[in-house]
Amino acid sequence: MSPWLAVVVLTWVALFVLYLGLAATLHRVNRLGVELAAIRADGGARASGVRLALPALATDPGRTVVLAADSTCSACQGAAAELGERAPSSLLLTYEPPEEWHGTPLTVRQDPESWQRLAHLSPPVLMTVDATGQVVELALPTQPGDVTAALTAWGMVPERSAT
Numbered sequence: 694m695s696p697w698l699a700v701v702v703l704t705w706v707a708l709f710v711l712y713l714g715l716a717a718t719l720h721r722v723n724r725l726g727v728e729l730a731a732i733r734a735d736g737g738a739r740a741s742g743v744r745l746a747l748p749a750l751a752t753d754p755g756r757t758v759v760l761a762a763d764s765t766c767s768a769c770q771g772a773a774a775e776l777g778e779r780a781p782s783s784l785l786l787t788y789e790p791p792e793e794w795h796g797t798p799l800t801v802r803q804d805p806e807s808w809q810r811l812a813h814l815s816p817p818v819l820m821t822v823d824a825t826g827q828v829v830e831l832a833l834p835t836q837p838g839d840v841t842a843a844l845t846a847w848g849m850v851p852e853r854s855a856t
Contacts, residue, residue, distance in 0.1 A: 744827075747807045750784065751826035758783040758849055760840075761811050761818040764793040768835060772817040773797055775840040779850050786811075819843055 750759055760776050762769035762785055773794070776783050781798040788808040791801040811818055819840055820831040832843035844850045 745810065745831075746826050747786075747810060747822055747828060748826035749804050749807050750786065750802070750822045751824055752784075752822075754824050756821040756823055756829055756849070758844065759786050759820050759822050760784070760799070761786040761808065761814075761816055761820070763787065763816045764789055766816055769817040771837060772819065772834045772840050773799060775834075775837065776819070776844075779841055779844055821847060821849065 747759075750757065758776070758780050760769075760772055760783060762773055764770070764787070773785060774797075776785075777798040783799050785794060785797060785799040785801045786807055787794065787801060787803055788805050789803065791803055794801045814833065817834055818831065819834050821829045823829050830843075830847050832839065834840045834843065841850075
């Protein structure tokens with residue numbers, strides 16, 4: 694085989710391999726887009742497969758809505774206000790003194806141990822916790838309406854009627 698023919702064959706093989714790599718990348722991007730659309734449709738990321746226990750937050754039977762928030766975070770302030778309107782009996786978890794959250798209808802709980810278990814997530818973190826302290830569902834609200842969408846998707850508050 695001549696050197697020129699070998700270069701042509703190797704070039705076409707390399708182009709074919711690059712084409713397959715591009716097709717695989719585009720397939721993964723498409724799957725990611727579908728997954729993100731599903732997350733947006735149901736109100737946020739779900740905690741499926743996550744083993745996160747916050748035993749200090751275990752309360753009565755049933756699920757408790759908990760918002761982990763920092764008073765210096767504007768998204769946290771917005772999420773707390775929205776949660777206060779939609780589910781005022783919810784719990785607000787913080788590492789700060791409860792006085793930092795004066796004026797909120799939420800029950801403020803300062804719990805450094807539970808906060809430490811959530812330290813790898815950026816607040817605000819909205820979740821439901823069952824009677825054993827296991828996190829059942831989790832969302833990371835980033836914009837107005839995310840808290841309401843998550844609560845509605847979780848069946849924690851009735852949808853607002855259009856009046």
